[in-house]
Structure formats: C-alpha cells, structure tokens
Amino acid sequence: MNSSAAESGAPGPAPAPIRADSAPAADLMSAQEFAQHADAVLRAVGTVIDGKPEAVQIALTVLLGEGHLLIEDVPGVGKTMLARALARSIDATVSRIQFTPDLLPSDITGVSVFNQGSRDFEFKPGPIFANVVIGDEINRASPKTQSALLESMAEGQVSVDGVTYRLETPFTVVATQNPIEMEGTYALPEAQRDRFMARISMGYPDPASEVAMLRQRETTSPLESLRPVIDRAVLSRMIHTVRHVYASRAIEHYAVAIAHATRHDRELRLGASPRATLHLVRAAKARAALDGRDFVVPDDIDALAVPVLAHRLVPNARVIGAASVADTIDRILRETPVPLGSVGSA
Structure with missing residues (x-):
C-alpha cells in the first residue's frame, strides 16, 4: 500500500474507535486510521474526477457498504x-466488461472448454471473477446478458454448467449506463436495478472545473499517473469496520418505515424491496464511518434515501401530475417521524 498517500492530510484528534461489538478488536480500525485511508481514496479519485465530491463520496460509501454502484448519465460526463x-485507487484485481448488443452471458461468467490433454472439461473464468468489475454501458446489452450478473451481485457466486464458483471478496460491480431515451439502450429489469445499492448521476461540470480539465488533459490522462493508495487487505478491514458500526433499533425501524411508506404511496406502482432496506442501512453505516462516527443517525438515512431507493421505485403513471420519484421520496422523508433517542436506544 502507498502509506505516504494515506497518511498525508490526516485529520486532527481521533474520535472514539469504531464500535467493536463482538468482533476482534485487532480486525477493526480506529476512526483515525479509517479516516486516513478513506481520505487517501477520496483524494486519489478526486485528482481524476474534478468538481464532483458528492459522487465520489457516494461511490466510496457503496464500496465500503459491500454494495454495487450504478452511474447513469449522458455520454461524455465521466461515468x-x-x-x-x-478501481485504480485500490490494489486489487480489476476487470472491465464493455457491454454490447452481441455480448453473451458466457462472455461475463466464463465457459467450460474441453481439454484435449485431460480429456475433460476445464472452466475458463470470465471477467466477473475480479474484486472490482467495471460494467461499461450495461444497458446496451440484451436483458438476457444483463441477467448474467444477477447471481454474482446478490450471492457472490457464479453457476456454470451445474457447478457453483465462489467469487473473491471484496467484490463490487461499478456499472455505467446511458439514459434509456438514448438510441440502442435496453431498460434494466427491476430485479437487476434492485441489485445495485445506489445510483448516481454525474451531471455536467461547472465552468471552472471544465476549464481545469482542458488544461490537465491537454497532454496526458490523469488516470495514467493514478496509483493505488490502499490494498485489498486494508479495504477488507475497512469493510469489516463498517459492518460493526452501530445502528440502533430506532434507526432500523426508521429505515423500515420509509421503505414501508414507498410500498403504499399512491404515486408509486412499485415500492422498495426488503433488499433496499438492507442496502439503506448498510450505506448509512458506511456514511457514519466516513464521518468519523461509530453509530448511525437519522441524517445518514435521509442523505442516502434518494440514491439508494430512487432507481428501484416505479412511478404510477395513472396518477395525474405525479411528482418525480426523488420528490416522492423527499415527501415521504418529511412525513415519516424521525425517531427520538435513535443513537443509543435498543
């Protein structure tokens, strides 16, 4: 690991260590150590993606929350x-899949090939067998090919010819897609969208950031000079630490109440799944750890509700003048009572 990159820019006095619960203390990071590594990743990615700190923050939140990220926007904005x-900021195995209309499921998962020497079939792993899998323009492939990711994203395994292969951990899919109105795209099925912990949009850069980009990339790409700032072992410890961030019963009930409200809202035809509730709490734990806390507060849930829930919800087209899904989620948050004593209550 590039320790000098992780140590520079370290915060001031460390808050209390992340709550250990029943986990071995040696496997957990102190809040200071966690912040150093997280800051190193944020700064490394920030050298490439200028002027989009919120998008980078959510991307790291999803990675630490053991989820998968969907980046949706028009072409050319940096998805x-x-x-x-x-992926480059982490010293781990990385693969990239360019989704096209003629891509086959076996091109992702791998295929069994007959070995003339051993007179038996030999499995050749596909690009899904990596710690970080980049799926570029995922909605340009057919739904059949998109579905090849379902098992791996939900269960961390791949089944080929009746044999199940476990994927190495940590495992995350970072997929990009163009808006469905673009030519040559297929809408992701609801089951596929539900596998992604969060969806973000890049948006256009502000003028100052765009001018800086022109100067920085005049002769070279900033990706060429980007080096890993943490390795897979450090990332695993960070993920393990996030797992043991404390979410009180009141916080859990708050997340469930929000999800329950989406299932009975007249402006929505399809509400949040139980998996969505699980992802919301996991992402909130990662956000709390990134903020130097060992417990989740309602603000963590509120801040992540739209990126975690919006892509899973289907609006009811029969409701005249229905608000956007994001507006509906904001209204549900306003109408859902915030739990009192949510930090320490059991």
Missing part, C-alpha cells in the same frame, strides 16, 4: 472515468 479511478 467510466469515475469507475476506473475508483
């Missing part, structure tokens, strides 16, 4: 660049 920069 693939963000995915590649995040």
Whole structure:
C-alpha cells in the first residue's frame, strides 16, 4: 500500500474507535486510521474526477457498504472515468466488461472448454471473477446478458454448467449506463436495478472545473499517473469496520418505515424491496464511518434515501401530475417521524 498517500492530510484528534461489538478488536480500525485511508481514496479519485465530491463520496460509501454502484448519465460526463479511478485507487484485481448488443452471458461468467490433454472439461473464468468489475454501458446489452450478473451481485457466486464458483471478496460491480431515451439502450429489469445499492448521476461540470480539465488533459490522462493508495487487505478491514458500526433499533425501524411508506404511496406502482432496506442501512453505516462516527443517525438515512431507493421505485403513471420519484421520496422523508433517542436506544 502507498502509506505516504494515506497518511498525508490526516485529520486532527481521533474520535472514539469504531464500535467493536463482538468482533476482534485487532480486525477493526480506529476512526483515525479509517479516516486516513478513506481520505487517501477520496483524494486519489478526486485528482481524476474534478468538481464532483458528492459522487465520489457516494461511490466510496457503496464500496465500503459491500454494495454495487450504478452511474447513469449522458455520454461524455465521466461515468467510466469515475469507475476506473475508483478501481485504480485500490490494489486489487480489476476487470472491465464493455457491454454490447452481441455480448453473451458466457462472455461475463466464463465457459467450460474441453481439454484435449485431460480429456475433460476445464472452466475458463470470465471477467466477473475480479474484486472490482467495471460494467461499461450495461444497458446496451440484451436483458438476457444483463441477467448474467444477477447471481454474482446478490450471492457472490457464479453457476456454470451445474457447478457453483465462489467469487473473491471484496467484490463490487461499478456499472455505467446511458439514459434509456438514448438510441440502442435496453431498460434494466427491476430485479437487476434492485441489485445495485445506489445510483448516481454525474451531471455536467461547472465552468471552472471544465476549464481545469482542458488544461490537465491537454497532454496526458490523469488516470495514467493514478496509483493505488490502499490494498485489498486494508479495504477488507475497512469493510469489516463498517459492518460493526452501530445502528440502533430506532434507526432500523426508521429505515423500515420509509421503505414501508414507498410500498403504499399512491404515486408509486412499485415500492422498495426488503433488499433496499438492507442496502439503506448498510450505506448509512458506511456514511457514519466516513464521518468519523461509530453509530448511525437519522441524517445518514435521509442523505442516502434518494440514491439508494430512487432507481428501484416505479412511478404510477395513472396518477395525474405525479411528482418525480426523488420528490416522492423527499415527501415521504418529511412525513415519516424521525425517531427520538435513535443513537443509543435498543
């Protein structure tokens, strides 16, 4: 690991260590150590993606929350660049899949090939067998090919010819897609969207950032000079630490209440799944750890509700003048009572 990159820019006095619960203390990071590594990743990705700190923050939140990220926006705004920069900042196995209409499921999962020497079939792993998998323009492949990711994203395994292969951990998919209105795209099925912990949009850069980009990339790409700032072992410890961030019963009930409200809202035809509730709490734990806390607060849930829930919800087209899904989620948050004593209550 590049320790000098992780140590520079370290915060001031460390808060209390992340709550250990029943986990061995040696496997958990102190809040200071966690912040140093997280800051190193954020700064490394920030050298490539200028002017988009919120998008980079959520990308790291998803990675630490053991989820998968969907980046949706028009071409040319840095979707693939963000995915590649995040992958390059970690010293782990990385693969990239360029989704096209003629891509087959076996091109992703791998295929069994007959070995003339051993007179038996030999499995050749596909690009899904990596710690970080970049799926570029995922919605340009057919739904059949998109579905090849379902098992791996939900269960961390791949089944080929009746044999199940476990994927190495940590494992995350960072996929990009163009808006469905673009020519040559297929809408992701609801089951596929539900596998992604969060969806973000890059948006256009502000003028100052765009001018800086022109100067920085006049002769070279910033990706070429990006080096890993943490390795897989450090990332695993960070993920393990996030797992043991404390979420009180009140916080859990708050997340469930929000998800329950989406299932009964007249402006929504399809509400949040139980997996969405699980992802919301996991992402909130990662956000709390990135903020130097060993416990989740309602603000963590509120801040992540739209990126975690919006892509899973289907609006009811029959409701005249229905608000956007994001507006509906904001209204649900306003109408859902915030739990009192949510930090320490059991």
